[in-house]
Amino acid sequence: MTASRHRKGTSFIAAGLWLLGLSFPAGLGAAPSSAVLRDEAGFIDLEPVTFHLQYGSHFHRWTLRSSEAGLWYSFHAADADPASKPLFVFFNGGPGSATSHGLLSMYTSKYTLDNRIDGGGDAYIVNPVPWTRLGNLLHIDARQAGFSYNRMDDVGSMTSRFLEFNVQNFNPFIDGADFVRVLLRFLSLHPEIRANRVVIVGESYGGVRSIVMLHLLLNYRDYADNVEMYQDPALVAEIQAHYDAVFPEYRGERVPPETIIRQFGHQILIQPAITMRYQNEIAPPLLLEPGSVVDQLVGQTGIPYNPSAHGTPADYVRNVARRDLYIYTKPANWLNAFFGKAVALLQDVGNLELVTGFDVTTVASMYASARTRAYRVFDVNYWTNAALPLPARGISAEDDFLFLEPGRLEAASAARTAGSLPSVFGALRPWDTYFLGTNYHANWAATFFNAGKARGYETYYGFPRFGRMFLKNVAHVQTFITNAALDLVVFSRAIPPALARHADIVRSVRHVPESTGEARPGKIVLDYLPAAFPDLPDIGERTIRFPLYAESCHAVSLTQPLDLYEDVVAWLAEKGLRLD
Amino acid sequence: MKTKTRLHRNLLGLLLAAALSAISAAAAGRDVDPAPPSRWQFELYGGAALLNPADFNRFVAYDDRVQEFFYDAYLTYMAGEGEISRWEAQRDGERRKIRYGWPFGLRIKYRFRGAFSASLGLKFLWGGRTSDINVSYTQTMPWSDLFTETNDVSPYTLSAGGWAPLAGFHYARPISDKLSLEISLAGGPLFARCRYLSEATYRLTIQENVNPLQGTNAPYVAFTYKGLLEEKGSGTGLAVEAGVRFDWRVRGRWGMFAEGGYASQKVKNLSGPGRELQGGESVEWDGRWAIRSEDVSTYWGAVRLEFPTNYWPAGSEDRRTGDFRLDLSGFQVRFGVAFRL
Numbered sequence: 069m070t071a072s073r074h075r076k077g078t079s080f081i082a083a084g085l086w087l088l089g090l091s092f093p094a095g096l097g098a099a100p101s102s103a104v105l106r107d108e109a110g111f112i113d114l115e116p117v118t119f120h121l122q123y124g125s126h127f128h129r130w131t132l133r134s135s136e137a138g139l140w141y142s143f144h145a146a147d148a149d150p151a152s153k154p155l156f157v158f159f160n161g162g163p164g165s166a167t168s169h170g171l172l173s174m175y176t177s178k179y180t181l182d183n184r185i186d187g188g189g190d191a192y193i194v195n196p197v198p199w200t201r202l203g204n205l206l207h208i209d210a211r212q213a214g215f216s217y218n219r220m221d222d223v224g225s226m227t228s229r230f231l232e233f234n235v236q237n238f239n240p241f242i243d244g245a246d247f248v249r250v251l252l253r254f255l256s257l258h259p260e261i262r263a264n265r266v267v268i269v270g271e272s273y274g275g276v277r278s279i280v281m282l283h284l285l286l287n288y289r290d291y292a293d294n295v296e297m298y299q300d301p302a303l304v305a306e307i308q309a310h311y312d313a314v315f316p317e318y319r320g321e322r323v324p325p326e327t328i329i330r331q332f333g334h335q336i337l338i339q340p341a342i343t344m345r346y347q348n349e350i351a352p353p354l355l356l357e358p359g360s361v362v363d364q365l366v367g368q369t370g371i372p373y374n375p376s377a378h379g380t381p382a383d384y385v386r387n388v389a390r391r392d393l394y395i396y397t398k399p400a401n402w403l404n405a406f407f408g409k410a411v412a413l414l415q416d417v418g419n420l421e422l423v424t425g426f427d428v429t430t431v432a433s434m435y436a437s438a439r440t441r442a443y444r445v446f447d448v449n450y451w452t453n454a455a456l457p458l459p460a461r462g463i464s465a466e467d468d469f470l471f472l473e474p475g476r477l478e479a480a481s482a483a484r485t486a487g488s489l490p491s492v493f494g495a496l497r498p499w500d501t502y503f504l505g506t507n508y509h510a511n512w513a514a515t516f517f518n519a520g521k522a523r524g525y526e527t528y529y530g531f532p533r534f535g536r537m538f539l540k541n542v543a544h545v546q547t548f549i550t551n552a553a554l555d556l557v558v559f560s561r562a563i564p565p566a567l568a569r570h571a572d573i574v575r576s577v578r579h580v581p582e583s584t585g586e587a588r589p590g591k592i593v594l595d596y597l598p599a600a601f602p603d604l605p606d607i608g609e610r611t612i613r614f615p616l617y618a619e620s621c622h623a624v625s626l627t628q629p630l631d632l633y634e635d636v637v638a639w640l641a642e643k644g645l646r647l648d
Numbered sequence: 649m650k651t652k653t654r655l656h657r658n659l660l661g662l663l664l665a666a667a668l669s670a671i672s673a674a675a676a677g678r679d680v681d682p683a684p685p686s687r688w689q690f691e692l693y694g695g696a697a698l699l700n701p702a703d704f705n706r707f708v709a710y711d712d713r714v715q716e717f718f719y720d721a722y723l724t725y726m727a728g729e730g731e732i733s734r735w736e737a738q739r740d741g742e743r744r745k746i747r748y749g750w751p752f753g754l755r756i757k758y759r760f761r762g763a764f765s766a767s768l769g770l771k772f773l774w775g776g777r778t779s780d781i782n783v784s785y786t787q788t789m790p791w792s793d794l795f796t797e798t799n800d801v802s803p804y805t806l807s808a809g810g811w812a813p814l815a816g817f818h819y820a821r822p823i824s825d826k827l828s829l830e831i832s833l834a835g836g837p838l839f840a841r842c843r844y845l846s847e848a849t850y851r852l853t854i855q856e857n858v859n860p861l862q863g864t865n866a867p868y869v870a871f872t873y874k875g876l877l878e879e880k881g882s883g884t885g886l887a888v889e890a891g892v893r894f895d896w897r898v899r900g901r902w903g904m905f906a907e908g909g910y911a912s913q914k915v916k917n918l919s920g921p922g923r924e925l926q927g928g929e930s931v932e933w934d935g936r937w938a939i940r941s942e943d944v945s946t947y948w949g950a951v952r953l954e955f956p957t958n959y960w961p962a963g964s965e966d967r968r969t970g971d972f973r974l975d976l977s978g979f980q981v982r983f984g985v986a987f988r989l
Contacts, residue, residue, distance in 0.1 A: 118929055124944045128714055130873065131926035227869075234852075234871045294963065519852045519871035522787070522797055524722040524946060531947065 107425030111138035140215035161273025164510035166214025169410035175629030235520035239527035244280025275340020343535025346566035395621030436494025552620035693984025710955035725948035749775025776807030810840030885915030
């Protein structure tokens with residue numbers, strides 16, 4: 069009875085916060101609307117960062133230092149009154165996959181690949197539903213992905229380069245910290261929107277990146293006072309400096325999450341990894357249910373599914389039915405062809421300028437002469453290896469999907485020498501390149517030979533730690549998750565039961581597929597246990613918007629762009645974000 | 649335990665042998681000239697001591713427990729979860745505790761009338777163990793590649809010691825004209841030191857021809873990490889020792905002696921500097937030694953670790969679970985030469 073009263077009370081407070089939110093404009097009003105915001109692109113530099121990984125035992129923590137890096141961003145100002153509009157921050161996943169060939173090229177910005185043509189067509193087209201109508205857009209390429217590149221002194225040594233591809237540069241925490249740094253520095257450079265609301269939009273592994281970013285932003289002091297496994301005092305100081313500017317009433321003090329969400333209070337997750345180990349454990353049985361994916365494909369191929377012969381349900385889909393795991397109704401590599409096309413197009417300066425809306429020849433750090441310490445891969449045979457058949461590369465068919473997606477890699481290989489970037493910016497050294505759609509060396513460093521993972525630190529994005537962090541974030545942050553029916557890489561139906569596995573935090577997780585008036589219905593209702601988090605009052609219930617995209621692949625913005633756009637507009641309006 | 653018993657037996661044997669040899673020498677030297685009638689005597693001695701500085705030696709149990717938890721228990725969990733197929737460990741060397749020490753010193757002694765003497769002296773004691781430990785854990789991944797983690801700890805050093813100015817009182821009775829038996833009691837301040845040093849290099853090596861580096865030669869070192877922790881302490885306590893000894897007047901002014909007994913040598917308040925080098929970053933501090941407890945909770949289990957340290961960063965005081973005492977007490981046997989001035 070008492071618990072019930074508490075929940076009602078909390079819900080009332082939460083509802084009150086939402087109502088308060090309705091009265092806020094997208095900008096919090098801390099900065100005057102002065103200079104004209106224009107589209108721009110370039111690099112935001114990250115200095116080497118010293119951070120720690122620890123489990124409470126000081127003497128058995130690791131002190132690590134990330135590499136110097138330049139992270140590529142593309143900013144598009146909102147179509148109207150950008151200084152008062154929110155900032156949408158986009159990123160893809162991987163780890164190691166570029167946002168430039170993902171969300172930036174897929175119906176979020178002003179130009180896009182053409183989803184009416186398999187493979188996206190031979191040129192970018194005008195996006196009929198640009199998110200610039202809603203706000204300002206910031207697309208960021210992760211460390212070593214897309215146009216972003218690392219720098220080091222001993223760059224000519226393969227051994228030295230190889231040692232850079234490990235936990236100090238590739239783990240979800242330094243990755244999320246990279247993005248927070250880029251975001252805060254971008255905001256600092258643009259005082260017109262420094263205090264504006266920020267909506268995080270992450271796809272795939274980008275779900276974990278969003279989790280980490282928001283957890284860093286909401287619980288920032290815990291990342292310098294030995295509470296959290298990841299300790300990054302310099303980042304905490306940078307976040308505090310940002311809050312000092314945006315929330316001056318808390319200058320120098322810990323800003324509570326209830327205040328922080330006035331700026332960082334919304335996330336849109338497209339087919340996200342959240343608590344991926346549980347998602348991966350739960351998905352296979354769901355794929356085998358009567359009438360489900362495997363049943364459908366058995367009907368189409370006429371080959372009964374035999375686990376001992378075919379392996380997992382996903383193996384059956386890929387190897388027997390020869391379908392694309394990103395969209396099982398399409399042939400293998402259907403989505404990769406779009407990514408590959410974007411990779412090829414972005415090797416051309418003209419296309420890059422079209423997509424970014426910016427004269428990229430003015431970006432000094434792009435030129436070969438400025439990249440003497442730059443590196444992208446450790447093995448200069450990266451591109452020639454891509455042309456080899458899988459066995460010659462030492463890759464089994466089972467590893468193929470996990471570690472290589474040949475459609476993208478081979479497209480990158482072919483495109484590397486074809487575009488106009490080298491002729492404009494200069495020829496690069498063998499370990500450097502202008503654009504990498506997915507950097508598999510970065511992906512392997514994050515997922516495969518990661519010393520942090522080997523040593524027991526939760527530096528692998530599949531660990532349940534990220535599910536727990538997500539559930540804590542959702543206590544504060546309005547959340548939207550896509551439910552793409554045809555995606556088997558992140559099988560959306562597995563997300564609610566995967567969240568329910570965190571039984572120490574939630575009493576129940578209900579997937580409510582019925583419509584309450586939406587065109588694409590769906591909600592996830594989380595019922596938190598009392599005292600689920602010691603530092604939070606009883607949370608009660610939280611609702612996540614979980615709209616169904618019946619025709620969609622992993623990249624929902626590509627296959628149902630208008631539907632996603634409309635749902636986001638409606639959801640943000642419901643959550644108090646004025647966009648008109 | 650067996651080692652300790654063996655050492656006790658050896659010390660008793662040495663004492664007995666010394667006594668027997670002194671008696672037989674005395675018996676053989678009856679017709680040697682009587683000693684000059686000087687009351688002053690200078691002595692030099694050295695020997696061995698059984699030590700067990702229990703608080704300080706806790707470093708070994710702590711470091712062993714850390715390795716067991718962060719490696720063995722973790723890999724067992726990972727294998728159970730199917731994250732790795734299997735693992736095996738290979739260990740070379742072990743962390744060793746301080747079990748014995750080496751006392752040495754000098755003493756000047758004044759013989760009163762009758763059987764009583766008094767002495768002033770300086771005693772030094774040093775005990776230390778240095779070990780080299782190489783532990784490698786090979787993990788077989790589900791996709792069949794082999795990762796090997798090696799942790800080379802070299803050196804791993806525990807050392808402790810000190811010096812004490814001692815004033816003593818002695819009571820001697822002749823057994824023969826060359827031999828005498830003496831009991832003594834001495835005491836004074838003890839100025840003690842201790843030092844812990846552990847220097848480790850971690851490597852993650854990919855052993856097979858795995859995807860990332862096709863066409864090059866295995867194994868590949870994917871990650872290296874160096875760490876060093878050094879903590880020093882010094883403090884003042886009390887040394888008291890009681891013993892028995894056989895003196896043998898060898899010839900003229902010269903004599904030899906064998907002595908054994910128990911020395912109580914304890915220091916409660918130690919403090920000193922420390923330094924840590926981790927991944928190229930250096931931290932230095934100065935602090936008081938105490939026992940600290942840390943509760944480590946991970947997804948594969950939890951463990952409570954207790955260890956001595958002088959590092960107390962802000963917020964860690966509540967983890968203090970006990971005082972630290974450097975106890976250098978133990979049985980000692982010493983041999984020396986004496987010269988009558």
